[in-house]
Amino acid sequence: MIEMTRSNTEKTSVVSAINEKGDVVEISLVEEKPLTIFVDKEEVVTLMTMGAFPELLVMGYLRNQLIFNQLNEIKAVQVDWETEAVAVVSNKEKKDLTKIKERKTITTGCGQGTMYGDVLESLNGVLMPKQLIKQTALYALLKLLADYNKIYKTAGAVHGCALCKGENILFFVEDVGRHNAVDTIAGYMWLNDIQGGECVFYTTGRLTSEMVIKVAQMGVPILLSRSGATKMGFDVAKKFGVTLISRAKGRHFNILNGIDNVQLDA
Amino acid sequence: MIEMTRSNTEKTSVVSAINEKGDVVEISLVEEKPLTIFVDKEEVVTLMTMGAFPELLVMGYLRNQLIFNQLNEIKAVQVDWETEAVAVVSNKEKKDLTKIKERKTITTGCGQGTMYGDVLESLNGVLMPKQLIKQTALYALLKLLADYNKIYKTAGAVHGCALCKGENILFFVEDVGRHNAVDTIAGYMWLNDIQGGECVFYTTGRLTSEMVIKVAQMGVPILLSRSGATKMGFDVAKKFGVTLISRAKGRHFNILNGIDNVQLDA
Structure with missing residues (x-):
């Protein structure tokens, strides 16, 4: 069991603006907060996030950056918005973070723009499992997803991502950075030990190289x-072999x- | 005079796709290429870019990251797409790049997501000059800008930015990352020794903290x-004091x- 905060934070703030007619209008703005990750007290990176699920964000980030591979390597994930920091405590020997900090690529993605050197190498030879999707299921998902992007509807300025299976949405999240x-x-x-093999990944954001790489990392x-x-x-x-x-x-x-993985049944 | 390549590269590629009716459609996709910056042979960062004006991108990046302050510090900017690298040669003593590499903040922005530590500090106490804009001029600019985003119209997946003055667009650029x-x-x-004080900055992208910070850095x-x-x-x-x-x-x-800087004259 990982000792984990479930920190909640305000997602939007309302400010007064003036529109083109000179009228005062109340505008919802999405929050954008720095959250600095410390692994065993060593600073790794500062993410700018809306803060919907900061613990999951930090865990997913560290995993996608290959800092952790097994859940039992993590003892605690403690978010503290007062200090804008998250303390990650590892179970094992102190992690060597030097190597992964060496190479920096600023990607086209919104949000987390840094890919460490080893990620692409770790995917060498990886090929996604063949998984079919029906056009009717795709339409059903798109219809469901329309109800999910609540922050986008009130404040804009966020991207949404969803993990789907069949015609169901397993998890949906919005953040100021789509990589978050x-x-x-x-x-x-x-x-939650969910394998990606039977899943579909939805994003409102662009399909840049890093987005595809991350989804391949997750096995979707x-x-x-x-x-x-x-x-x-x-x-x-x-x-x-990602169906795009x-x-x-x-x-x-x-x-x-x-193309072979999509059944045009509608 | 800076020795500078004027390297041009393809902005889009056409690929075949299948649409929802099963028809083959030709789709324009925007290019996204790695470009690794070396300053005096030391690797600084890899940017993912469409490559419209790579020399200007690299110069602006290095300036906004406070690596260079004066044009005469730069001797050459040589882009080589074969090796996906740009060699920047400084005129002065070898630049110390350690300090600026220390702190990493992954921002919400598309594209260049990294702000080095000193940038915010360097802006301490800075306040933009008071500059008025008329609603009619704003409408004239928006109308002009509609003709500029050529890549977006054919391929999407890019952001556009423009530097404007009065009712004129001085420079317009699109890239896969809006920070690029x-x-x-x-x-x-x-x-081109253009001061920002009388300019207006337009972006198709979201107004995140880093976007505002960069515009303030440029004095717009x-x-x-x-x-x-x-x-x-x-x-x-x-x-x-940025009019937003x-x-x-x-x-x-x-x-x-x-609000005081916008004259609602339409």
């Missing part, structure tokens, strides 16, 4: 987005990779 | 976005900060 949202889902899957074979893709996102999806579907909105979508 | 776009404009201003007093803001972006704008206008689209906008 992805990492939060990674943390959720890890903590189908990636669905409301937005478009980059060429490198497309290339990475081909490499890892862009511009999924209403009844429209484009299958960029993995 | 901002830094490219910073590089353009730096190279008015920041205009098609998207929303975060609470921290709002707070930073108040701190540095969100949701500027068609004839609508919200003035979040600096």
